[in-house]
Amino acid sequence: MDYQFLWRPVIQSLPQMLGGASVTLQVSVLSMAIGMVLALILCFAKMSSFAGLRFVANIWIEIARNTPALFQLYFFKFGLGAVGILIDSYITVVMALAFNTAGYMAETFRGGYAAIPNTQLRSARSLGMTAFQAQVHVMFPQLLRAVYHPMTNQFIWVILMSSLGMLVGLRELSGETQFLYSKTFRAFEYFAATAIIYYLIAKLVLGLMTLIGNKVFGLNRGGVA
Amino acid sequence: MISVKNVRKSFGDVEVLKGIDLEVNQGEVLSVIGASGSGKSTLLYCINGLEPVQQGVIEVDGMSVHDKKTNLNHLRQKIGMVFQQWNAFPHLTTLENVALAPRKVKTLPKAEAEALAESQLKHVGLGDKMHLYPNALSGGQQQRLAIARALAMEPNYMLFDEATSALDPELVGEVLDTMRLLAEEGMTMIVVTHEMGFSRDVSDRVAFFHKGVIEEIGEPEQVFGQPSSEHLQKFLAKVR
Amino acid sequence: MTTVAVFGDLQPQDLLFLGEAALRTLLISSVAIATGSLAGIVFGWMMAAGNRTVQFAMNALLDIFRSVPLLIQLILFDAFVSIAGFPMPAFWSGTMVLSVYTSALVASVARGGIESVPASLRRASRSLGLSYWQDMRYVVWPVGLRSVFPSWVGVSLSVMKDSALVSVIGYIELLKASQILITRTAETFFILGIAGLFYFALSFPLSRAGQYVERRWQQS
Numbered sequence: 001m002d003y004q005f006l007w008r009p010v011i012q013s014l015p016q017m018l019g020g021a022s023v024t025l026q027v028s029v030l031s032m033a034i035g036m037v038l039a040l041i042l043c044f045a046k047m048s049s050f051a052g053l054r055f056v057a058n059i060w061i062e063i064a065r066n067t068p069a070l071f072q073l074y075f076f077k078f079g080l081g082a083v084g085i086l087i088d089s090y091i092t093v094v095m096a097l098a099f100n101t102a103g104y105m106a107e108t109f110r111g112g113y114a115a116i117p118n119t120q121l122r123s124a125r126s127l128g129m130t131a132f133q134a135q136v137h138v139m140f141p142q143l144l145r146a147v148y149h150p151m152t153n154q155f156i157w158v159i160l161m162s163s164l165g166m167l168v169g170l171r172e173l174s175g176e177t178q179f180l181y182s183k184t185f186r187a188f189e190y191f192a193a194t195a196i197i198y199y200l201i202a203k204l205v206l207g208l209m210t211l212i213g214n215k216v217f218g219l220n221r222g223g224v225a
Numbered sequence: 226m227i228s229v230k231n232v233r234k235s236f237g238d239v240e241v242l243k244g245i246d247l248e249v250n251q252g253e254v255l256s257v258i259g260a261s262g263s264g265k266s267t268l269l270y271c272i273n274g275l276e277p278v279q280q281g282v283i284e285v286d287g288m289s290v291h292d293k294k295t296n297l298n299h300l301r302q303k304i305g306m307v308f309q310q311w312n313a314f315p316h317l318t319t320l321e322n323v324a325l326a327p328r329k330v331k332t333l334p335k336a337e338a339e340a341l342a343e344s345q346l347k348h349v350g351l352g353d354k355m356h357l358y359p360n361a362l363s364g365g366q367q368q369r370l371a372i373a374r375a376l377a378m379e380p381n382y383m384l385f386d387e388a389t390s391a392l393d394p395e396l397v398g399e400v401l402d403t404m405r406l407l408a409e410e411g412m413t414m415i416v417v418t419h420e421m422g423f424s425r426d427v428s429d430r431v432a433f434f435h436k437g438v439i440e441e442i443g444e445p446e447q448v449f450g451q452p453s454s455e456h457l458q459k460f461l462a463k464v465r
Numbered sequence: 466m467t468t469v470a471v472f473g474d475l476q477p478q479d480l481l482f483l484g485e486a487a488l489r490t491l492l493i494s495s496v497a498i499a500t501g502s503l504a505g506i507v508f509g510w511m512m513a514a515g516n517r518t519v520q521f522a523m524n525a526l527l528d529i530f531r532s533v534p535l536l537i538q539l540i541l542f543d544a545f546v547s548i549a550g551f552p553m554p555a556f557w558s559g560t561m562v563l564s565v566y567t568s569a570l571v572a573s574v575a576r577g578g579i580e581s582v583p584a585s586l587r588r589a590s591r592s593l594g595l596s597y598w599q600d601m602r603y604v605v606w607p608v609g610l611r612s613v614f615p616s617w618v619g620v621s622l623s624v625m626k627d628s629a630l631v632s633v634i635g636y637i638e639l640l641k642a643s644q645i646l647i648t649r650t651a652e653t654f655f656i657l658g659i660a661g662l663f664y665f666a667l668s669f670p671l672s673r674a675g676q677y678v679e680r681r682w683q684q685s
Contacts, residue, residue, distance in 0.1 A: 119312045124314075125298075125301065126273055126375075128301040128302040128330045129330055130298050133329050141316040142314075
């Protein structure tokens with residue numbers, strides 16, 4: 001192998017790559033936040049007594065779960081483009097990832113909800129709480145705890161999948177890397193550095209989420225406040 | 226006073242209550258016995274408005290439970306209920322479990338609600354467990370927590386739905402003792418139970434349910450001593 | 466050459482092009498799922514049965530493939546083989562990356578399956594005189610498989626969907642073909658519809674079947 005590895009340009013471009021990484025994080029946090037809110041709405045729509053609402057929720061959830069994320073991204077890019085709506089690649093990526101997250105997390109919410117014994121609702125009501133109070137103070141905190149772990153996994157998945165932004169021209173970490181390497185054609189060195197950055201981001205986010213989870217929910221397990 | 230007049234209740238095609246008439250006076254302890262599926266627990270759910278009825282009227286302090294105009298959430302504050310499965314809220318400490326409803330339903334300030342919760346927890350003997358989460362408590366302690374939680378709403382009535390049935394035998398005593406304490410303090414109680422000894426010692430009256438009707442009702446000496454119905458005789462022979 | 470009016474600029478051979486691309490999606494995902502699952506089961510067993518060092522090393526290694534975007538793994542491997550002096554067709558580099566990626570996902574599923582078998586059950590089978598491998602084959606495999614089969618279906622389906630990313634190193638699978646046609650013909654919804662339907666028609670029934678099997682096994 002007579003290839004000479006050349007790391008200097010990569011190290012010099014590190015600030016730009018980290019800039020890309022911050023776009024990655026922004027896109028991911030935004031997609032996740034929007035996706036979670038939509039997921040909760042979809043979950044209640046799916047459990048609602050209106051057939052129309054259930055139908056829409058089911059279509060959304062099944063498309064999100066049964067087609068590739070890249071397909072969903074192309075759908076928002078080319079599909080909206082075809083009807084004359086031209087949107088920024090940043091928003092396209094956020095829409096696609098939020099769409100996907102909403103579909104997956106809606107099912108997680110539904111499963112978490114079903115796992116709470118319905119006697120919890122009954123005892124809350126027997127204490128005189130309104131249906132709304134019982135949901136907010138008794139059901140929701142338990143739901144949040146049940147979905148916290150899958151939510152963390154989804155968050156990391158979103159971070160990794162935001163790399164698809166590269167394919168629609170978004171300069172997040174991958175897109176930025178592609179832009180930089182195309183000037184030097186040092187694909188291996190650049191993408192190796194990118195891989196390491198993704199790995200570090202994934203571990204950092206996992207650690208942070210675990211820390212928050214322990215702080216918020218972990219006490220219950222130990223038993224002593 | 227709780228009054229139940231000609232109440233009929235079905236789940237689908239199955240009629241569970243077939244015309245129940247009953248009055249429970251202030252300060253009285255009524256225990257309800259009978260085989261599983263005889264409708265005992267259903268009656269409690271109906272009194273608390275957790276289940277609708279098909280026919281008849283249930284009144285608590287003169288308010289009709291199933292009248293659409295009745296504010297059920299308000300009514301339920303007068304009626305504490307303890308379930309077979311101790312339903313502690315797992316995400317809250319013992320103290321928070323008890324203080325939640327006073328804060329949110331009665332909108333008491335936090336400090337006041339917690340003081341109330343503290344006194345009720347001491348009342349049921351859990352004064353030293355206030356900052357534990359429910360999963361650190363035994364079944365008996367969780368059931369006493371459920372009692373304290375209901376008492377914190379300062380109810381006029383307490384309904385017990387087989388409160389000791391799901392407990393390990395060695396934990397039954399502490400819960401029964403707590404219930405006995407409430408009875409001595411003059412709480413009006415309806416106790417659905419399989420504990421015949423408790424029923425005989427603590428109740429003012431005992432009602433025997435059989436297939437959706439009250440087949441026999443009277444003072445414990447009479448119901449346990451000289452049962453007149455054949456079904457009751459058979460039931461007592463079996464549980465002894 | 467005649468143009469079929471209903472499809473606008475879309476021509477019959479374009480549909481053939483899409484069909485071939487769909488077959489390529491099927492081919493690369495089946496190969497990756499098959500080899501990746503086999504390797505994953507071995508890795509999973511190593512993590513469940515090995516000593517702490519093996520467990521730690523395997524876990525750390527496989528975790529890399531779960532913590533770096535598949536897109537980057539593909540680009541990186543493709544770049545590596547070409548600078549290492551043995552460039553290979555996109556199908557092969559794609560298959561290799563996708564297989565390793567699958568094996569990392571299957572390994573944690575397989576490990577979970579083995580660990581889901583209660584120790585008491587395994588002691589019982591060993592006490593009957595079954596050897597380690599007999600215990601593995603006749604007790605751990607069937608019992609563990611039941612508990613993780615639905616997860617394995619989930620992993621396989623997600624690999625099938627993720628195979629769309631192999632297009633980044635120049636393998637013309639279904640989505641790449643769709644993108645090429647969309648750019649040329651502007652029949653966006655028709656082409657996206659076909660591509661989406663293809664994935665959906667594969668994924669939806671299989672995931673439903675997985676859920677059905679899970680429910681039936683739970684009842685028995």
